[in-house]
Amino acid sequence: MIKDKxxxxxxMELDKKHFLHPTSPIKQQQDExxxxxxxxxxxxxxxxxxxxxxxxxxSSLWNVNVGHGREELGKVAMEQMSKLAFxxxxxxxxxxxxxxxxxxxxxxxxGDLSATFFTSGGSEANDTAYKLARHYWILKGxxxxxxxxxxxxxxxxxxxxxxxxxxxxxFREFTNSFDPDFCYADHFSTQDLRExxxxxxxxxxxxxxxxxxxxxxxxxxxxxxxxxxxxxxxDEYGILFITDEVITGFGRTGKxxxxxxxxxxxxxxxxxxxxxxxxxxxxxxxxxxxxxxxFTELSTGTLLHxxxxxxHPMACAVGLKNIDIIEQENLIKNAEVMGNEMLKGFKWIQGxxxxxGKVKGLGLMGGIEIVKDQQTNERFxxxxxxxxxxxxxxxxxxCRSVVFDSQDTLxxxxxLTINKEEMxxxxxxxxxxxxAIEAQVLK
Ligand code: PMP
Numbered sequence: 145m146i147k148d149k150x151x152x153x154x155x156m157e158l159d160k161k162h163f164l165h166p167t168s169p170i171k172q173q174q175d176e177x178x179x180x181x182x183x184x185x186x187x188x189x190x191x192x193x194x195x196x197x198x199x200x201x202x203s204s205l206w207n208v209n210v211g212h213g214r215e216e217l218g219k220v221a222m223e224q225m226s227k228l229a230f231x232x233x234x235x236x237x238x239x240x241x242x243x244x245x246x247x248x249x250x251x252x253x254x255g256d257l258s259a260t261f262f263t264s265g266g267s268e269a270n271d272t273a274y275k276l277a278r279h280y281w282i283l284k285g286x287x288x289x290x291x292x293x294x295x296x297x298x299x300x301x302x303x304x305x306x307x308x309x310x311x312x313x314x315f316r317e318f319t320n321s322f323d324p325d326f327c328y329a330d331h332f333s334t335q336d337l338r339e340x341x342x343x344x345x346x347x348x349x350x351x352x353x354x355x356x357x358x359x360x361x362x363x364x365x366x367x368x369x370x371x372x373x374x375x376x377x378x379d380e381y382g383i384l385f386i387t388d389e390v391i392t393g394f395g396r397t398g399k400x401x402x403x404x405x406x407x408x409x410x411x412x413x414x415x416x417x418x419x420x421x422x423x424x425x426x427x428x429x430x431x432x433x434x435x436x437x438x439f440t441e442l443s444t445g446t447l448l449h450x451x452x453x454x455x456h457p458m459a460c461a462v463g464l465k466n467i468d469i470i471e472q473e474n475l476i477k478n479a480e481v482m483g484n485e486m487l488k489g490f491k492w493i494q495g496x497x498x499x500x501g502k503v504k505g506l507g508l509m510g511g512i513e514i515v516k517d518q519q520t521n522e523r524f525x526x527x528x529x530x531x532x533x534x535x536x537x538x539x540x541x542x543c544r545s546v547v548f549d550s551q552d553t554l555x556x557x558x559x560l561t562i563n564k565e566e567m568x569x570x571x572x573x574x575x576x577x578x579x580a581i582e583a584q585v586l587k
Contacts, residue, residue, distance in 0.1 A: 152193050155181055179537065185212025188559045188566050190542070199570050201536075201543040203559045206359055206391045206509075207417035210469045211559040217423040217462055217469075224461035233262070233455030242455035245463045249430060252400050252467070255409030257430040262454045266390035266416035267301025269427040270353070273386050273412050274305045275449050277351040280384065280435060283442040289350040293340055293383075295331040297361035297549060300353065300388055309353060312361055312548045331364060334373040341381055351384040351412075356402025359391040362546040362553045363511025365504055371406035378411075384435075386412040390427065391509070394418030395470050395560050398480030398507030405506065411435060421466050424459035475560040482562050483507035489571035494518075496575060499528065499582045510556040511546075527552045528585055536577035541570060 156177035165173055180192040188211055190200045203209060210217075224241060231239055246260040261276065263269045274292050281289035294300065298311035307315055308326040316322060327344055329352075330336035341349060354374065358364040378385040387410040392402030396418060399405055403413070412435070416427030431439075439447070453459070470476065483505060490503035490512055501515035514528045515521050529545035529552045536543055546553045558570060 148193065152181065155193070187211045187213065188562050197540065198537065199541045199558070199566065199573070201541050201556050201558050201570055201574075203557050204422060205417070206396070206557045207422040209394055209396065209418040209560045210421040210466055210473075210475065211561040214421070214423065214469065217421070217465055220461050220465040221424060221458055224458045228457050230453075230457060232452075234450055239455065239457045239460075241457045241460035241464060245460040245467075248464060248467060249415075249428075253413060253430050254401055254404055256433040257409070257413050258433045259436040260428045260430050261449075262456070262460070263416070263427040263429070263451055264425045264453045264456070264459075265301075265427045266388075266414065267303035267306040268451060269390065269414040269416055269429050270300045270309060270388060271303040271305040272449060273353065273414050273429045274309070274351065276412065276429065276431065276435075277384050277386065279447075279449075280438065281350050283438060286347070288348050291325045291327060291344055291349045293327050293329055293337070293344075293349060293352045295354050295358070296328055297331045297358055297364055298328075298353075298355060298388075299358070299360035300355075301390070314548060331358060331361075332367055332370065334370060334377060337374065338377055341377070341383070346381040346383070349381065349383050351386050352378055353386040353388055353414075355388045355390075356392045356405065357397060357506050357509050359509060359555065359557070360546065361548065362551045363504055363509060363555045365506050366406075371403065371408050375408040384411040386410055386414065388414045390414055390416045391418075391557070394421075394467070395476035395479050396507055396509060396557065398476060398483050400476060402506070419466065420459060420462045423466065424456070424462040425453070426456065426459040426463050470560070473561070478562075479508045479560045482558075482560075482564075482567055483510070485564065485567050486510050486556065486558075486571070489567065489574075493571065493575045493578065497578050497582055498586060499524075500578065505556075508557055508560060508562070512554040512556075514552040514554065523550065523552050524585065528581060529554050531584075532577050532581050535580050536573060539573045539577055541573040541577070543574070 159178050160174055182190050182192050184191040188199055189197050191197050249260050250258040261272055263272055278290055292309055294309040294311055296311040300306040300309040307321045308323040311328050327340055329340045387403045389401050393415040411432050413430045420426045487505045494500040494503050499514050501513035501521050504511045516524045527547040533545045544555050
């Protein structure tokens with residue numbers, strides 16, 4: 145025990161000194177060190193070095209869809225690494241896991257999305273989509289179509305293009321990223337999209353990108369008819385429609401891909417996270433058969449875009465096995481059923497607590513807005529959701545808060561494997577944590 149304590153202390157100090165954490169409050173990390181040093185995971189649970197067990201109510205970063213501790217994925221990774229850890233996919237080189245995963249994706253993706261460009265994650269997938277869209281228009285003889293329209297409250301990652309497309313302003317301000325070729329339409333208004341297109345000039349626009357359900361921006365489910373109208377506006381102006389399914393893909397919303405809820409097919413689709421459930425770093429962009437055909441017929445030279453790890457054999461082998469698990473265990477159906485259970489639970493909490501405003505979700509993506517007054521939806525002066533996140537973590541539940549754009553929202557995305565008892569426990573801890581903070585702030 146003493147030995148463990150010393151080891152934790154040592155790691156705390158090394159973390160503070162040497163580990164610059166992604167998306168982190170740097171001062172707090174320096175003052176307090178890491179809050180959890182995780183060592184193990186099983187199903188929906190994570191365990192840390194100090195022996196605490198918590199429910200991973202976020203699937204870590206919306207990505208561990210099949211849950212933690214899947215030995216079968218470890219086995220596939222080991223076998224592939226032992227046989228062929230890496231070989232290039234540049235030019236005409238290839239490998240079997242990448243080929244088979246690309247073929248499997250074509251089988252499960254909506255409509256005629258049929259060819260995949262692989263990346264190592266979601267940000268690279270987004271940058272790739274913008275670059276492919278621009279290149280497409282060069283090939284089509286319309287090189288002025290360079291602009292990318294995205295939505296307010298969107299999150300598309302942190303590569304340069306993805307940062308510029310991200311509608312949450314603090315991410316752009318952080319690095320002074322205000323590329324004039326990126327513009328933003330209100331996340332719920334197709335009228336605004338039309339106005340942005342008209343104001344920028346339709347002939348200057350390459351693509352419009354949207355998350356089927358906005359995650360990191362505060363859990364926003366589009367209004368009825370929104371995406372159908374988006375599809376027809378994009379067709380009307382000849383703009384490519386890209387969906388960012390980095391969170392919403394691979395069963396998260398109760399369908400294979402989030403856009404399927406709306407019955408429309410994008411021209412390109414970005415994915416990452418759930419493709420391997422985080423067991424390996426993988427993402428990609430799928431393009432429609434039509435775009436693929438145009439690329440093939442109109443291209444005169446080399447496709448000058450490629451990451452060293454595009455088509456990584458081990459990552460693709462893990463992806464294939466992960467999709468197999470999702471299908472074998474009916475996890476997409478479970479996401480729908482447990483998603484309904486989660487939303488029902490949120491509504492129950494809303495009835496129990498005075499600081500819970502709107503509750504929302506689709507499948508296993510859920511959100512709870514915190515308000516000072518349930519009747520008027522008035523917000524507190526300071527953000528309360530982060531206090532609830534801290535309280536919930538102490539009580540054994542990891543969730544996340546979103547405070548951008550004056551929001552005060554809790555968000556959730558537990559593993560698709562979650563069962564009834566685990567969901568009940570998640571909701572119970574959540575209600576207790578909200579009650580504890582409510583007692584403090586409504587004193
Ligand atoms: N798009 C969306 C919708 C995301 O939620 C994220 C990550 N949370 C990304 C892109 C970026 O993916 P990555 O962090 O793998 O680069």
